[in-house]
Amino acid sequence: MSGETIIPVILCGGAGTRLWPLSRRARPKQMLDLVGGGSMLALTAARVADAELFAAPLVVAAADQAEAVEAELPGLGMLILEPAARNTAPAIALAALTAEAEALLLVLPSDHLIGDPAALTEAIRRAAPAARAGWIVTFGMKAERAETGYGYVQRGAALGAGVHEALRFVEKPDAAAAAFYVADGGYDWNGGIFLMAAGTYLDALARHAPDILKAAEAAMAGARRDGARVHPDAAAFRASPAQAIDYAVMEKSDKVAVAPVAAGWSDIGSFDALYDVSGKDGDGNVVVGPGLAIDARGCLIRSEGPLVAAIGVEDLVVVATADAVLVVPRAASQRVKEAVERLQKEGKDSWL
């Protein structure tokens, strides 16, 4: 590592509704303790706590999450507060503009699970030389099943130990393609964790998404600082296109690499995914909070308050908060969004 540390850039702007009613506007998924041991954000920061390898984390978050982030991360280095949500490419640009061009940035979603953090750390160490050599490295998570909801990245020629050129990206393939990728063995899930030099990223933006770079530069030029908090200029940042780094940069750049790793990754993008990564009782039930599972099998029963009694049901999600209850078959748990859409349409904001 040449004695230089990596700056973790934790992206905390997500406002996911896929875990409604647990996740809410005021309490997005990264603030939830989903697997025990702390919020997803706190667990993310804990993975990059080794001061030999990592600098204090830089967090990019929505402005209304400032207090919540600071409460979760006492060791925060810098907190960039997005005046508006513009997806990941502009958010990372704000962070990159605060660093030296040679500094390595490790971009981390704040709401994903890494079951084996040590494996990820090793992969980061292996990938660092490629990143210093100007490659944008994505970490290829071992594809464990033919999941159609994820992005895939195909490995090409080896660039070094455990780092390959990325041949192509495929976002949310159909079932047949996903099955082929898993059977083929040459594809990984694109886990949304990236390692690159700040200058590499800004150069790629200049070439492939200049409007994003321009908006981010103007926003940071007009930024107001307040301790660790950075408030980019709102009007300037709002002018940025909203694009994911995957589309804006990864799929277009020439020097994109993939570092495969079996890190027990999950984006916990649905209650079914949460069920998969949670400990189960002898009947295959996950019960968190006050719950009674009577002759129930394969259920996710989770409550933040009311006692939930589930009797004689199978493969069902029952999630209760103080003000809302969700009941949906586990296999249909992505349909939560239909409830959220209905609430939005009916203006029932207190439940969002």
Place this chain on the structure above:
Amino acid sequence: MSGETIIPVILCGGAGTRLWPLSRRARPKQMLDLVGGGSMLALTAARVADAELFAAPLVVAAADQAEAVEAELPGLGMLILEPAARNTAPAIALAALTAEAEALLLVLPSDHLIGDPAALTEAIRRAAPAARAGWIVTFGMKAERAETGYGYVQRGAALGAGVHEALRFVEKPDAAAAAFYVADGGYDWNGGIFLMAAGTYLDALARHAPDILKAAEAAMAGARRDGARVHPDAAAFRASPAQAIDYAVMEKSDKVAVAPVAAGWSDIGSFDALYDVSGKDGDGNVVVGPGLAIDARGCLIRSEGPLVAAIGVEDLVVVATADAVLVVPRAASQRVKEAVERLQKEGKDSWL
């Protein structure tokens, strides 16, 4: 009616758990508004509000329900507060001891539904002569299906217009017997509504259940009165056997009659029964309180507070209160008792 009114005796001592978590120790089923328009108790009293036919109601209730009963029934005549639960035969005895021997008592459960109160009123008018002639009349509710959870009464020879001698009682028959009773047409459900002279009842107790009569007499002899409230002597009443009127009197007396009536009766003894008597949307869902039924069919969704979103489920009961949520297939809704038993066993009294 010979100018004399009938005294409604409303039995309000039930502490049913079959509608948990709606029904609770502190708020038994008769205090719930299950079908709209008021509590089951208030609806019961409204059925006997015709002052031409009925005196002000006499209510027998558990002592801890005194305030709740008075709040529901401003027109209450007398409120007898049971020092302990001893089932219906002793409760009716307390009421009968306050009346003239010739007075007719109409005994009514406080937590049953009568869809057609006018039909019941007509049946009461038809049955009054038999009651005055010394018969204990039960109202035979039209048996609409081969229900195994109810009691049946077989009609014998006619005693007058719409009143028959009761040949025999069968409590909770097996499925084959229940199917036979319905097909036969000569059987009714025993709805637990009785009409008889106070003296007739006390005579029957003296003959068939003298211990009950003795305990009730002693309890009323030592009763303390406080406005409309009557507090029978606790020690004396506790000495009574706990027996239902059906066992103590109806199955043993010689002069028992049945007055058949199609009154749209239901004991609402389960959430499935509540579903049956409730209005449904186009998908066969009953939604009461804040609820979203999305691609759901045949569900009972009922909430007293939290928003309940049910997505892609069928024939399911989802009932939420501020502190508890029940999820059970409609066809298994009687299994609620297993949750209640578990809570009792685990000492979780706050949820009972």
